[in-house]
Amino acid sequence: MRTARVTLADVAAMAKVDRAVVSRVVNDDPTLNIRPETRQRVLAAIKELGYRPNVTARSLRTARAHMFGLFIPDFANPVYAEIIKGAEAAAAALGCVLVTGSATGAGLVGYMDLLGPGRIDGLLLAGSGEDTGLIEQLDRAAVPWIMLNRRSPAVERYVILDDERAARLAVGHLVGLGHRRIAHLAGPSGADTAQRRFAGYSAAMREAGLPDGPIAAADYTPAGGAAAMGSLLAAPDPPTAVFVANVASAIGAMERLREAGLEIPRQMSIVAVHDLDLASYLAPPLTTVRMPLEELGRRGVSLLNGLKPDDSVEEILAGPMALITRASTAPPPHD
Amino acid sequence: MRTARVTLADVAAMAKVDRAVVSRVVNDDPTLNIRPETRQRVLAAIKELGYRPNVTARSLRTARAHMFGLFIPDFANPVYAEIIKGAEAAAAALGCVLVTGSATGAGLVGYMDLLGPGRIDGLLLAGSGEDTGLIEQLDRAAVPWIMLNRRSPAVERYVILDDERAARLAVGHLVGLGHRRIAHLAGPSGADTAQRRFAGYSAAMREAGLPDGPIAAADYTPAGGAAAMGSLLAAPDPPTAVFVANVASAIGAMERLREAGLEIPRQMSIVAVHDLDLASYLAPPLTTVRMPLEELGRRGVSLLNGLKPDDSVEEILAGPMALITRASTAPPPHD
DNA sequence: CAATTTGGATCAAACGATTGACCGGCGCGG
DNA sequence: CCGCGCCGGTCAATCGTTTGATCCAAATTG
Numbered sequence: 241m242r243t244a245r246v247t248l249a250d251v252a253a254m255a256k257v258d259r260a261v262v263s264r265v266v267n268d269d270p271t272l273n274i275r276p277e278t279r280q281r282v283l284a285a286i287k288e289l290g291y292r293p294n295v296t297a298r299s300l301r302t303a304r305a306h307m308f309g310l311f312i313p314d315f316a317n318p319v320y321a322e323i324i325k326g327a328e329a330a331a332a333a334l335g336c337v338l339v340t341g342s343a344t345g346a347g348l349v350g351y352m353d354l355l356g357p358g359r360i361d362g363l364l365l366a367g368s369g370e371d372t373g374l375i376e377q378l379d380r381a382a383v384p385w386i387m388l389n390r391r392s393p394a395v396e397r398y399v400i401l402d403d404e405r406a407a408r409l410a411v412g413h414l415v416g417l418g419h420r421r422i423a424h425l426a427g428p429s430g431a432d433t434a435q436r437r438f439a440g441y442s443a444a445m446r447e448a449g450l451p452d453g454p455i456a457a458a459d460y461t462p463a464g465g466a467a468a469m470g471s472l473l474a475a476p477d478p479p480t481a482v483f484v485a486n487v488a489s490a491i492g493a494m495e496r497l498r499e500a501g502l503e504i505p506r507q508m509s510i511v512a513v514h515d516l517d518l519a520s521y522l523a524p525p526l527t528t529v530r531m532p533l534e535e536l537g538r539r540g541v542s543l544l545n546g547l548k549p550d551d552s553v554e555e556i557l558a559g560p561m562a563l564i565t566r567a568s569t570a571p572p573p574h575d
Numbered sequence: 576m577r578t579a580r581v582t583l584a585d586v587a588a589m590a591k592v593d594r595a596v597v598s599r600v601v602n603d604d605p606t607l608n609i610r611p612e613t614r615q616r617v618l619a620a621i622k623e624l625g626y627r628p629n630v631t632a633r634s635l636r637t638a639r640a641h642m643f644g645l646f647i648p649d650f651a652n653p654v655y656a657e658i659i660k661g662a663e664a665a666a667a668a669l670g671c672v673l674v675t676g677s678a679t680g681a682g683l684v685g686y687m688d689l690l691g692p693g694r695i696d697g698l699l700l701a702g703s704g705e706d707t708g709l710i711e712q713l714d715r716a717a718v719p720w721i722m723l724n725r726r727s728p729a730v731e732r733y734v735i736l737d738d739e740r741a742a743r744l745a746v747g748h749l750v751g752l753g754h755r756r757i758a759h760l761a762g763p764s765g766a767d768t769a770q771r772r773f774a775g776y777s778a779a780m781r782e783a784g785l786p787d788g789p790i791a792a793a794d795y796t797p798a799g800g801a802a803a804m805g806s807l808l809a810a811p812d813p814p815t816a817v818f819v820a821n822v823a824s825a826i827g828a829m830e831r832l833r834e835a836g837l838e839i840p841r842q843m844s845i846v847a848v849h850d851l852d853l854a855s856y857l858a859p860p861l862t863t864v865r866m867p868l869e870e871l872g873r874r875g876v877s878l879l880n881g882l883k884p885d886d887s888v889e890e891i892l893a894g895p896m897a898l899i900t901r902a903s904t905a906p907p908p909h910d
Numbered sequence: 911c912a913a914t915t916t917g918g919a920t921c922a923a924a925c926g927a928t929t930g931a932c933c934g935g936c937g938c939g940g
Numbered sequence: 941c942c943g944c945g946c947c948g949g950t951c952a953a954t955c956g957t958t959t960g961a962t963c964c965a966a967a968t969t970g
Contacts, residue, residue, distance in 0.1 A: 296634045296693035297956035315656035339674040358631035523858045632926035
């Protein structure tokens with residue numbers, strides 16, 4: 241059944257009404273006065289012909305694309321997978337599709353070229369740092385955009401998670417287990433999330449009446465985590481527990497601990513931010529703080545919808561957050 | 576600089592030519608005869624005004640959406656992450672965007688509703704099984720589609736990888752190490768990939784003059800892998816090596832081996848299909864067969880481009896494939 | 911009973927780009 | 941010196957919807 245293409249006009253012809261009537265029925269326009277039987281005729285014709293509105297034509301006329309964009313640095317990172325899921329669900333609920341692109345820096349600007357005027361109703365920017373050129377391009381194109389899970393100086397368009405609270409949860413767990421010397425394996429100092437997690441760590445330690453433990457920064461990679469763990473171990477008074485800003489770093493840190501012959505959690509407890517499936521497969525399974533990442537994606541799209549290009553958005557998402565206790569944390573050794 | 580919206584007409588007015596000329600310059604239409612200086616005027620006006628063609632209007636007129644779709648079951652699965660990367664790159668090279676949706680079964684059909692006529696030029700379906708309803712809907716909508724990495728009975732529209740060869744590579748590696756009793760931890764018997772990997776295993780064993788070892792099927796999850804590994808260990812003459820159809824199952828299998836007190840690789844070698852970053856973080860790092868997943872995504876989009884709704888596609892992708900040797904495989908014990 | 915409202919639609923102008931058809935002038939071959 | 945082709949463009953229809961303006965007849969109001 242090669243239905244060549246069914247348009248409003250076909251339906252109108254079959255139902256013996258004007259195209260305008262069909263359009264108004266389809267969008268159930270409240271200003272339309274229509275006899276019930278006419279409406280039935282139209283509805284029947286639509287079903288009979290299998291009519292489905294042409295989104296492109298509609299977009300052209302209404303100047304709404306019914307499409308949102310989401311840029312992430314890397315599909316392979318499970319953190320973004322969760323964000324995507326949420327964003328996609330929210331978009332679908334609005335009758336929109338989500339196009340997710342992975343690109344950073346200059347790639348982003350190039351990608352934007354594909355998304356010419358009229359193609360997209362709003363853009364979510366997750367992770368990554370470089371936005372030189374992109375932001376002015378977005379402003380020029382008058383497309384609303386929001387940063388997800390990061391802030392940038394002088395940009396009031398973001399929704400982030402409460403990383404500070406996450407850090408408090410993690411540190412609180414370690415303190416509760418009896419740890420006193422708690423190190424922090426931080427994220428890259430330039431990263432906004434890293435700064436907030438560090439702030440939370442510091443605040444939690446202060447509140448517990450403990451001095452900051454040794455601190456080492458690493459990029460969010462296993463290799464970085466391994467190196468930073470090395471420097472933490474070399475500290476004069478080595479910690480009995482470490483709060484790691486990120487699971488990827490934690491993987492490297494655990495490897496380094498294994499090499500050093502330290503048993504987890506008997507000799508060293510470790511807890512990290514972001515609960516990924518992966519965490520439960522590690523040896524030992526890693527205690528983590530579960531963040532509302534899906535919610536973040538959902539919220540991002542919701543805010544984008546109806547946002548004017550000039551509106552500002554500044555939100556710290558207070559979604560459900562939980563400590564997932566696994567085998568990588570335990571009370572400190574009795575020494 | 577709120578550039579309200581720049582259209583062809585604006586450019587035409589500024590360059591003092593007809594809109595048609597601008598359009599032809601933009602698309603550099605070979606049938607256009609134009610004086611170089613006029614072209615320069617047009618180009619200058621375009622740059623001056625920052626004109627960018629409206630994709631929606633263009634799509635309406637040309638009936639090409641410059642957009643491809645890709646449906647996957649789950650963003651969290653890194654296998655799909657690689658496929659997406661390739662597909663996205665190929666789309667971008669064609670000047671198109673890729674919209675990736677995660678949905679299976681009925682969700683797919685619902686998602687398709689968002690992608691009404693005129694919105695999409697072609698669809699890639701990766702993984703998952705259920706396609707009741709979807710395929711007829713696609714055919715009715717006359718949108719070309721291809722299955723990625725799986726076949727379905729009576730559907731000649733797929734591009735798959737050479738899973739058989741991958742299995743041979745893995746088994747060959749084990750045979751080369753001296754193993755004689757090699758088990759196969761297979762995928763779900765309904766899955767096309769599982770069948771092909773099993774076929775490759777069987778063929779490789781036969782060619783090596785070895786009898787099939789014990790075989791257990793599992794779904795592609797850690798829990799399934801653990802259970803199946805249990806049944807393999809219970810075999811009368813337990814294997815010294817196992818070829819696992821999938822990394823997720825392999826994770827469970829390794830856990831099970833650890834529980835059973837078997838040392839990897841001293842007492843049991845293990846090799847799995849698909850090289851994911853994750854594999855190198857496991858303890859011990861897992862030997863895998865690297866498949867050209869990115870290439871698969873790329874090829875899918877390339878084939879989709881220009882495909883007629885009725886054309887058929889049947890391709891086994893012979894991309895680069897490699898055994899990545901890590902610490903989970905070694906010669907069998909001397910017993 | 912004339913004037914006004916209202917129910918039930920219809921008309922037609924957009925939206926922004928593409929593209930086949932057309933056109934005026936000039937050079938040139940016959 | 942007439943007709944043809946070519947150069948350098950222009951004209952206008954079209955893609956499928958949306959939506960403000962309009963319109964006709966019947967009903968209501970003063």
